[in-house]
Amino acid sequence: LKSKVLATLDFIRQLQLEAGTKTASLLNIAVTDGKTVIATRYVDNDDLPPATLYLSSGSKFLFDEDNSYHMIHSEKRNRTAIISSEPLTDNPSDWMVVPRNHLVMITPDMTVLLYPIDQSQEEKSIDSKMWTNSPSNKTVSVRSNPAKRHNVKKLQQAVVTESKKIMVSVTDMSLTGGEKFDRCIHSLVGHNRMVQCLAARDGFLYSGSTDKKIRIWNSKNYECVAELSGHLGTVFALALGDNYLFSGASDNTIRVWDLTKLECIATLNNGNSSIFSLAFHGRFIFSGHQDTTIKCTDIGPFGNNRVETITGHRGYVYCILILQNSSGEYLLCSGSGDGTVRIHNVSDRSFKSVLYGHHGAILSLAKSENILYSGGSDHLIKVWDVDTFTCIRTINGHHGPVLSLSASHVLISSSNDGTTKIWDRETLVCQHIVHEKSQALLTSEEGYISASSKEVKLWTNELFKSKNSKQSKGEDQGSDIIGLLSSFVSIKSVSTDLSLKAECWKGAKFLYSLLENMGVQLKLVEVKHPEEKNPLILGRLGSNPNVPTVTIYGHYDVVPARIEDGWDSDPFTLTGMNGYYYGRGATDDKGPIIATIMAIKELMTETELGVNIVFAYEGEEEANSEGFTEIVEEHKDWFKGTEVILIMNTYWIGEERPCLI
Numbered sequence: 137l138k139s140k141v142l143a144t145l146d147f148i149r150q151l152q153l154e155a156g157t158k159t160a161s162l163l164n165i166a167v168t169d170g171k172t173v174i175a176t177r178y179v180d181n182d183d184l185p186p187a188t189l190y191l192s193s194g195s196k197f198l199f200d201e202d203n204s205y206h207m208i209h210s211e212k213r214n215r216t217a218i219i220s221s222e223p224l225t226d227n228p229s230d231w232m233v234v235p236r237n238h239l240v241m242i243t244p245d246m247t248v249l250l251y252p253i254d255q256s257q258e259e260k261s262i263d264s265k266m267w268t269n270s271p272s273n274k275t276v277s278v279r280s281n282p283a284k285r286h287n288v289k290k291l292q293q294a295v296v297t298e299s300k301k302i303m304v305s306v307t308d309m310s311l312t313g314g315e316k317f318d319r320c321i322h323s324l325v326g327h328n329r330m331v332q333c334l335a336a337r338d339g340f341l342y343s344g345s346t347d348k349k350i351r352i353w354n355s356k357n358y359e360c361v362a363e364l365s366g367h368l369g370t371v372f373a374l375a376l377g378d379n380y381l382f383s384g385a386s387d388n389t390i391r392v393w394d395l396t397k398l399e400c401i402a403t404l405n406n407g408n409s410s411i412f413s414l415a416f417h418g419r420f421i422f423s424g425h426q427d428t429t430i431k432c433t434d435i436g437p438f439g440n441n442r443v444e445t446i447t448g449h450r451g452y453v454y455c456i457l458i459l460q461n462s463s464g465e466y467l468l469c470s471g472s473g474d475g476t477v478r479i480h481n482v483s484d485r486s487f488k489s490v491l492y493g494h495h496g497a498i499l500s501l502a503k504s505e506n507i508l509y510s511g512g513s514d515h516l517i518k519v520w521d522v523d524t525f526t527c528i529r530t531i532n533g534h535h536g537p538v539l540s541l542s543a544s545h546v547l548i549s550s551s552n553d554g555t556t557k558i559w560d561r562e563t564l565v566c567q568h569i570v571h572e573k574s575q576a577l578l579t580s581e582e583g584y585i586s587a588s589s590k591e592v593k594l595w596t597n598e599l600f601k602s603k604n605s606k607q608s609k610g611e612d613q614g615s616d617i618i619g620l621l622s623s624f625v626s627i628k629s630v631s632t633d634l635s636l637k638a639e640c641w642k643g644a645k646f647l648y649s650l651l652e653n654m655g656v657q658l659k660l661v662e663v664k665h666p667e668e669k670n671p672l673i674l675g676r677l678g679s680n681p682n683v684p685t686v687t688i689y690g691h692y693d694v695v696p697a698r699i700e701d702g703w704d705s706d707p708f709t710l711t712g713m714n715g716y717y718y719g720r721g722a723t724d725d726k727g728p729i730i731a732t733i734m735a736i737k738e739l740m741t742e743t744e745l746g747v748n749i750v751f752a753y754e755g756e757e758e759a760n761s762e763g764f765t766e767i768v769e770e771h772k773d774w775f776k777g778t779e780v781i782l783i784m785n786t787y788w789i790g791e792e793r794p795c796l797i
Contacts, residue, residue, distance in 0.1 A: 511538025670755025
């Protein structure tokens with residue numbers, strides 16, 4: 137279709153020459169075959185401006201509460217595209233001016249491509265390799281007059297067949313039954329629309345969202361420490377400098393934030409198109425744009441920023457990153473809607489290579505040493521050696537566009553098919569699957585971080601722990617506490633519900649086993665009562681008469697809880713949110729029990745305990761502690777030498793001040 141449109145323009149120009157026409161022709165043509173839309177903005181006189189042509193694309197074109205229409209950007213990929221001779225809304229950032237003498241193509245999967253009408257041979261070569269039939273292609277519904285359709289299926293199938301001949305396919309050989317590997321340990325909630333991008337460094341996590349806000353989170357206590365406002369559109373990209381945060385948005389601007397003052401110190405207007413991706417190196421910020429260009433901005437000093445434009449792509453630049461090859465050369469890698477990865481030298485921006493192989497838009501990039509990973513709308517992940525600029529492997533393991541990638545000692549990918557997968561980086565075998573999609577991913581020391589709808593989620597994973605030798609004892613202890621508490625909370629030890637008697641005994645045995653593994657002398661005492669009651673756990677650690685004895689009291693039973701009672705999450709599933717953990721018994725009294733036991737365990741490891749410990753954990757506290765007094769009277773010898781009683785069953789009076797009775 138594109139070739140036919142260009143041939144039509146050539147034919148019109150030829151007729152003008154033959155007729156000796158001197159008047160300029162404004163050749164804005166729009167045509168569709170029902171699947172693809174093509175429009176041109178062209179004038180044959182260099183001294184005259186062409187007729188206007190505008191492009192708008194995004195997720196939805198909606199009538200909002202301001203009684204006006206807006207293009208909504210809830211994700212980078214397009215679901216709606218409009219070509220118009222004039223802007224249809226008052227918001228300038230909704231519209232991109234189609235460059236002079238360019239052709240716009242909207243493909244069946246809603247990818248937007250831009251081509252100069254007078255192509256060079258290199259651009260024609262790129263075009264011939266770019267688009268073939270893809271599993272993700274869908275028919276676009278276009279309102280138009282019936283047009284003649286050209287059957288290109290045979291050609292498309294032939295190109296796909298040839299591509300498959302040279303593709304080394306690594307299929308999804310995933311582990312099943314791997315639930316123990318993965319656990320969401322915390323959710324960061326605060327954005328009211330979809331989170332689009334993440335960045336992290338020095339104990340802080342940064343998230344940008346469709347709500348136009350950037351949130352800064354403390355990655356130790358999970359609290360939101362700041363919210364940055366200023367953008368007028370979706371924040372699609374974040375990048376970190378020395379003491380600065382850079383953010384790019386659909387309002388066509390890059391904002392520079394001083395992280396010490398938490399304020400915007402500069403706004404860079406580098407064009408009239410949305411910014412989808414950012415990368416920072418040295419004193420340069422690289423930005424990937426909707427208008428198919430990459431802008432390199434010299435940010436020193438602010439206020440006098442020199443901008444260099446890097447061209448070559450024909451589609452939106454969805455992702456960029458910087459990596460170092462084996463020779464020590466820094467390379468700028470960019471992935472585009474045109475299905476190619478282009479590589480430039482960072483220092484002088486000179487062109488190095490273009491990588492072909494995807495049959496759809498490239499939506500995500502990741503790096504590990506001198507290896508580059510690219511994820512596409514063709515459902516594939518390709519692995520590239522940037523020293524030789526060759527594709528060395530192809531992973532065919534998703535059933536939808538690959539939205540995000542991250543790499544460390546493992547590779548993580550998330551797809552529109554609703555899954556996030558963890559791959560062994562050497563064998564490229566899928567080791568684990570989580571049934572959740574993420575717009576952005578980051579790897580952390582214990583697992584990974586995902587942008588899941590409106591939330592940022594932190595996941596722990598044994599695949600990370602087993603290979604992370606740098607994890608300190610304190611960090612390991614902290615993760616153990618959350619893991620144990622999660623297991624403890626999941627036990628429905630409701631003492632007032634006779635139908636849950638087995639769960640109560642399960643809770644008692646859980647504690648018994650935990651103490652037994654620490655070497656505690658134990659006794660499980662059944663309550664003497666006409667009605668069957670839950671047992672009391674007595675334990676003693678140490679019998680040295682020369683040191684004090686501390687008795688610790690707690691209870692493992694809880695009161696009933698249902699989601700209908702007003703819980704925001706399952707009360708018997710420990711849920712971390714914004715620095716707090718929610719679950720029945722998390723405060724009363726399972727959380728304090730686990731915290732105390734782990735504190736004693738750490739003191740034992742450091743040989744600094746210095747006291748004898750007596751444990752008394754009952755299972756009937758929420759049912760008036762029936763039988764408790766009698767058991768204590770009968771087992772006074774267990775409490776011999778007690779000088780201090782620590783009751784871990786009371787209200788908190790503050791986050792910093794302990795409450796001891």
